[in-house]
Amino acid sequence: MSNAKPNYLKQSIIMKHRPNGVPTLNDFALEENTIDASSLKRGELLIKVLYLSLDPYMRCRMSLAKSYADPLQEGDIVTGESVGVILASKSEQYKVGQTVCSMSGWQSHHVTHETAPDLYATFNDNIPLSTYLGIVGMPGRTAYLGFKHKAKAKSGETIVVSAASGAVGAIVGQLAKQQGLTVIGVAGSQQKCDYVTQQLGFDHCISYLSDDFEDKLTAACPKGVDIYWEGVGGRTLNAVITLLNQGARVPICGFIANYNNAQRLTGTPMQIIAALENPPEHGFFLVSDWLDEYIEASEFLAQSVVEGSLKFRESMAVGLESAPSAFIGMLSGKNFGKQVVRVSIDVE
Amino acid sequence: MSNAKPNYLKQSIIMKHRPNGVPTLNDFALEENTIDASSLKRGELLIKVLYLSLDPYMRCRMSLAKSYADPLQEGDIVTGESVGVILASKSEQYKVGQTVCSMSGWQSHHVTHETAPDLYATFNDNIPLSTYLGIVGMPGRTAYLGFKHKAKAKSGETIVVSAASGAVGAIVGQLAKQQGLTVIGVAGSQQKCDYVTQQLGFDHCISYLSDDFEDKLTAACPKGVDIYWEGVGGRTLNAVITLLNQGARVPICGFIANYNNAQRLTGTPMQIIAALENPPEHGFFLVSDWLDEYIEASEFLAQSVVEGSLKFRESMAVGLESAPSAFIGMLSGKNFGKQVVRVSIDVE
Numbered sequence: 124m125s126n127a128k129p130n131y132l133k134q135s136i137i138m139k140h141r142p143n144g145v146p147t148l149n150d151f152a153l154e155e156n157t158i159d160a161s162s163l164k165r166g167e168l169l170i171k172v173l174y175l176s177l178d179p180y181m182r183c184r185m186s187l188a189k190s191y192a193d194p195l196q197e198g199d200i201v202t203g204e205s206v207g208v209i210l211a212s213k214s215e216q217y218k219v220g221q222t223v224c225s226m227s228g229w230q231s232h233h234v235t236h237e238t239a240p241d242l243y244a245t246f247n248d249n250i251p252l253s254t255y256l257g258i259v260g261m262p263g264r265t266a267y268l269g270f271k272h273k274a275k276a277k278s279g280e281t282i283v284v285s286a287a288s289g290a291v292g293a294i295v296g297q298l299a300k301q302q303g304l305t306v307i308g309v310a311g312s313q314q315k316c317d318y319v320t321q322q323l324g325f326d327h328c329i330s331y332l333s334d335d336f337e338d339k340l341t342a343a344c345p346k347g348v349d350i351y352w353e354g355v356g357g358r359t360l361n362a363v364i365t366l367l368n369q370g371a372r373v374p375i376c377g378f379i380a381n382y383n384n385a386q387r388l389t390g391t392p393m394q395i396i397a398a399l400e401n402p403p404e405h406g407f408f409l410v411s412d413w414l415d416e417y418i419e420a421s422e423f424l425a426q427s428v429v430e431g432s433l434k435f436r437e438s439m440a441v442g443l444e445s446a447p448s449a450f451i452g453m454l455s456g457k458n459f460g461k462q463v464v465r466v467s468i469d470v471e
Numbered sequence: 472m473s474n475a476k477p478n479y480l481k482q483s484i485i486m487k488h489r490p491n492g493v494p495t496l497n498d499f500a501l502e503e504n505t506i507d508a509s510s511l512k513r514g515e516l517l518i519k520v521l522y523l524s525l526d527p528y529m530r531c532r533m534s535l536a537k538s539y540a541d542p543l544q545e546g547d548i549v550t551g552e553s554v555g556v557i558l559a560s561k562s563e564q565y566k567v568g569q570t571v572c573s574m575s576g577w578q579s580h581h582v583t584h585e586t587a588p589d590l591y592a593t594f595n596d597n598i599p600l601s602t603y604l605g606i607v608g609m610p611g612r613t614a615y616l617g618f619k620h621k622a623k624a625k626s627g628e629t630i631v632v633s634a635a636s637g638a639v640g641a642i643v644g645q646l647a648k649q650q651g652l653t654v655i656g657v658a659g660s661q662q663k664c665d666y667v668t669q670q671l672g673f674d675h676c677i678s679y680l681s682d683d684f685e686d687k688l689t690a691a692c693p694k695g696v697d698i699y700w701e702g703v704g705g706r707t708l709n710a711v712i713t714l715l716n717q718g719a720r721v722p723i724c725g726f727i728a729n730y731n732n733a734q735r736l737t738g739t740p741m742q743i744i745a746a747l748e749n750p751p752e753h754g755f756f757l758v759s760d761w762l763d764e765y766i767e768a769s770e771f772l773a774q775s776v777v778e779g780s781l782k783f784r785e786s787m788a789v790g791l792e793s794a795p796s797a798f799i800g801m802l803s804g805k806n807f808g809k810q811v812v813r814v815s816i817d818v819e
Contacts, residue, residue: 248787251599322779429781431670439596
């Protein structure tokens, strides 16, 4: 009946081989183990993962290139945030049935300790659980806090937002519109560009896949570019840097165009911008630079979802086993909006 | 491990006493039974309810007043749509793990047959499951199909939408804006009115709780009213009927202001409007009048959620046991947006 069962089948996806360039399905493997809920130690929780986040930064963890975090080793469970429900608890702070966000990795179940820095309870029931991974999670906080601290936006300025339909870019552009900027998006397909202008309200959105991308971008920015929100690198970066005004700012939260490149330490946005004759204010940032503002950011973002004042979009893959293909697709822009995996809804 | 368990604890909420006027918690009771999954017959499914819908029409079922459906009897499980997941199946059409919408009533689990007319599989993974009960469910279809067939809207006309922040009214008003109408909402609190204008994009929204409601409504409709979307009755109806233009239409999908009234057959919108000297085109409709357009409506609404082209808002109560209080609150407008109950996420 409703008694907790002592044993659970845990599925995990490991990085079997370190990807060389574009990851393939053979770089990943599914492992199965048993978790014995009765073996929890004091302060520990057993969490069943409901939704798993897929984010571009995970590709960096699969590489040996220098980064802000240690790389995965072959055989390691792939890193990732998730939202889940507590199946068993030896914590006084967390109880069975509560929904929590944590850094579970790509797994169906995991055990963590109540003091884990990445563990926190969901705090608003009026938003979908999956949004804790996107607009109300790490990508949303990256957008909100990075824009707040690094863009130094002033009404009337022009901002170019890369990956404009993605989990971070979509929010940055909407925040910029709320503050009275002219907002130019850059995205892949025409369908994404239409979404960015018609639904998200950007002034223009240009496909970096179009032959005359550079000309179109120049035409869309008659007063130059005051802020470039950099998440991609590549062709977009090269086009925007020719348009930067004196005093421009370039917050850099990633450069996905390089992530599948083994030589990704050459030609990063930091290097390209620093080599300019008159470089703008720029810098790579991590959302964790503003840990003490997470609550403010998360509550603002959750309320924006409740009210609909910030729009978001999700691509949902179903089943943990679909995570590798969804991840590989995301790295080439096959997702449309925040990529999430629905790991479980209820059937054990 | 992952074997289906034969027995499940089923919780149900029954109408213990027929409410007299405003329902009270004592009118409801929680019952517990066991469902034996191994006793399913051919074609049957065992569904675990994840989200339960609460809708004003359910109050009508609790009354003996004449209606389009038979009333509940004391001891009956309260009627209601839900979205759930299949725990066990003897159907070839539906499989374990699939998510489905059905008319489960206020229950944690229920058994249904694959041919049940109210059973259908969810069809879009990129929207939250709870939206199948609101904007992509019965209320959304009521708005979309009722507006399409009964409003006969023309660009430039003026529509007044009652219950403007609610599950149906919010969608009607947004559809009317998309078609170029001037849209005036009526709602309860000032907070709801602000949401309706600032987020949903209505031209005006007026609180029926304000002393000078009638004057404000008249001022907001300088060209009179061509369409009145009626879901409430009461003060709103009485104010709007004085403003109706020649040729006006009044689609009636409900009249919540009367539902707690034992004498609700007197003074319905139908009666009040029919008694006018020059009555507008009006009529009570049921979304089931257009069963053959459900797929069209549902797919349009789901895509609108994916894209964000129609906004919605939910009030989520947690736990089946919270359904009675959430329902009672909804009847007096305590909810803000579609009222849903999260019955279960995963812990049995």
